[in-house]
Amino acid sequence: MASPRILLCGDVLGRLNQLFKRVNSVNKSAGPFDALFCVGQFFPDEPDRLDELMDYVEGRAQVPLPTYFIGDYGVGAPKVLSAVSRNSANQGFKMDGFKVCDNLFWLKGSGMFTFHGLSVAYLSGRQLSNGQQFGTYSQIDIDTLRAFAEEPGIYLMMTLISQRLQVEMTNDRTQLDVNRKIIEAGTKGAYYVREPYCNVDAVHVTRFLGLASVGNKEKQKFLHALSPTPSSTMAAAEISAKPPNTTLSPYTLVDQVDRPKETTKRASDIELDSQYWRYDVSSKRQKHGNGDTNKVCFKFISSGTCPRGEKCNFPHDADAREQFLRGVCLDFIIKGKCEKGPDCNFKHSLQDDGENHSRKRLGSSNANINRSKECWFCLSSPNVESHLVTSIGENFYCALAKGPLVQDHVLIIPVEHMPNTLSLPADSEIELGKFQNSLKVYYKNQGNEAVFFEWISIRGTHANLQAVPVPSSKAAILKDIFTLAAEKLGFEFVTKK
Template identity: 30%
Template sequence: MAQKPLRILACGDVEGKFDVLFNRVRAIQKKSGNFDLLLCVGNFFGSTPDAEWEEYKTGGKKAPIQTCVLGANNQETMKYFQDDGCELAENITYLGRKGVFTGSSGLQIVYLSGTESLHEPVPGYSFSPKDVSSLRTTLCSTSHFKGVDILLTSPWPKYVGTFGNPSGDVDTKKCGSALVSSLATDLKPRYHFAALEKTYYERLPYRNHIVLQENAQHATRFIALANAGNPEKKKYLYAFSIVPMKLMDAAELVKQPPDVTENPYRKLGQEASVGKPIPAPAEESACQFFFDLSEKQGRKRSSTGRDNRSPHPKQPRKPPPPPGPCWFCLASPEVEKHLVVNIGTHCYLALAKGGLAEDHVLILPIGHYQSVVELSAEVVEEVEKYKATLRRFFRSRGKRCILFERNYRSHHLQLQIAQPGTAYFYVELDTGEKLFHRIKKSFPLQFGREVLASEAILNIPDKSDWRQCQSSKEEEETLARRFRKAFEPFDFTLDE
């Protein structure tokens, strides 16, 4: 029997407007049915007179739902939180300065009260790097830790808007806490709620794993809520249903929403965990999904093949030597050099042996690399340059091109993507679409050729096996000369 989801409400800064909040909750429950829990982030108490609170504290009024709140964010409201975690009034519970609240349902809620402080002694309404570190250690030290259901903080996490939808008037590079960003990175909450900025912002969900390099994990939804009863009528209550992750099917848990983005805090955790200033993450290119293989480095190369960036350029990472004879390493005696049609600094073009067409070419690194994910940045840059140039070249001739790589039972890269050592098949269309298949068992070695040679595409099924359609060396030399001449106007190695 499927687990019944819990129905939860989250609220932003209440600021002492208890009647406004609880009357609204009653109206919602009357219309939509009862909820299991109300979670309040930001300032629960405000600068308003205590008369309204006294009615709840003495039992004259009662919250209509079990309500959990965070602690003080300023000196003025510290007086309401005398103990670290306690019942403030009937149905209203102060969770404490930091910790984990696990309900009978198994729902795990992590809370961190206060605002960030990097200086000792830390005020009672703030949290320090030590607080965040201890919370992280408590939760993440076990080998089976996968994340938490909900994270409650008052401040926004810094940089939360990176890769995401616009956050309105809030500059997420300046606003919020880097320590909260670090905590969210490590805890991987399914939902993260914050407040204090008096606005509503529901960020697009983001990934908690690196695509193709790590196993899929659940996504995180960050929601910032406005203050209760605000005159602009910005959203301050958020309703959602959730099944505790410990009760969910693993495959269902890691399903990715269609609008999921990259993690905005990637590479931030280490600096924040020790309280150091954090540099803003670089905005990555649209193809970041494929490990920034299309990220432009802005490098120029002279006709001598040297880097013009500085008189003492950083030496590129050297490729490992091939384990044995390789047909594709340019310095190898096994290479049929008459098929080479263009040579760059790090890569070269060669006609395919037994090609599907007269201008069927391979992009190959000069050094020995098994797959694209093992390439150095310099080689990646040139691979991308060749890809873009070839697309322009074929487009000028009224043709289209498809790029594919098989990293399976191959010793030398012949084009593209995944974590090092992973077997895969990758296709890149000239429309920008990218197709990736991870190979787990056996896989047809000629799959790419067979698909392209099929009747549905090129209609040359007799060429599905390159060994059955090889040309003589003289014919290959003629085809190579013809391609070199046609490609010359597009040859970027002559221009730089």
């Protein structure tokens, strides 16, 4: 696979016409380029430039190539980004960008995604929130990025934080351990390239690049072309190669000056621990090792694994991990509240697994009674959302999804409380097939194909087979899409016949 060709840009400040004129010129002379990554303030700082930006947002002008930005503040940002957040196409866990318009994507908060084999991590916004809805990042964004930073192979780090500020932040225990090959930053209005420096816990060197703002009066460089080779395709000798002008890590130097020797180890341990724990807001807290029973391992919740394993000082809470997988807001899980409020795209309530975490044996009659009362899907339960039910058969019933992924998202649910639909009696299997065929016909009449999927929990929750329509024109590439999505989330998509 050929190395991706990308462009990096500093503060845009709403000057999209000037930016894309330059991009088109570079693209013709040295391209084609695959994408443009913008750091610094993307929106204008003056109202008279808002019309220029809105021409692109509303489709009157075209963005020439896929463009990603992180500086989500400035004039017009709340209006534009509020509309983007409400768009149904932008709902869910989207670390690869919220679509603003064709070829323009907003990288919100923090995250990591893969672009043409290149791992890109980002931190969007400024640190101080002052109650602002957009243009800031939270502590949870920092913690999430720290978790991603432990993953190998991240090549490009996008941030608004300058090199000077990053060094100063080490004193406040907010230094990000981003041992990346390239760190791109904006907001300082100046072009700056630092000598490559060594990393403490990684063999490769890191290059820091600061870019000036678009249309700056000093005519400093605001656009930089790059054709990086993804680390996953490089030999070990290439990754560890150090240019002659390589320096020590600036963060290590700051640590040595500002921290007494006798407290270095203890401070390091505290800082490392702070990357792992968060307060457990659930009523169920189990002691794990010598850790604090009021705290849980953030790394385990967010990724499902923890490099510390049994040596971790904090509980690996499977319940919290399951809530995260069910789409519950990570902020809500670990802190009990979310700063984003109604604008958050995730759920702000714990999602019951159908058994209310009962410790009683499933075989007992009392457990069965309690299970039916508490289960969302048992028709005998007072909690069942009966207004969503569309059809009831002998063994299955059909209902609209309470929190649909797309329009016409439907659930096929067994009438009896059973853990999955993989092992069914013959008559139940026949009826399930009839429900599926009916949905296929319904979706077909609308120019769609049906995708069926099921979440199977080891806890034996009430089964629900979910049906989602996708455009027929996309059906042939579904497997490729699933494979790519799995790679982005760090696992392998496997098909079995």
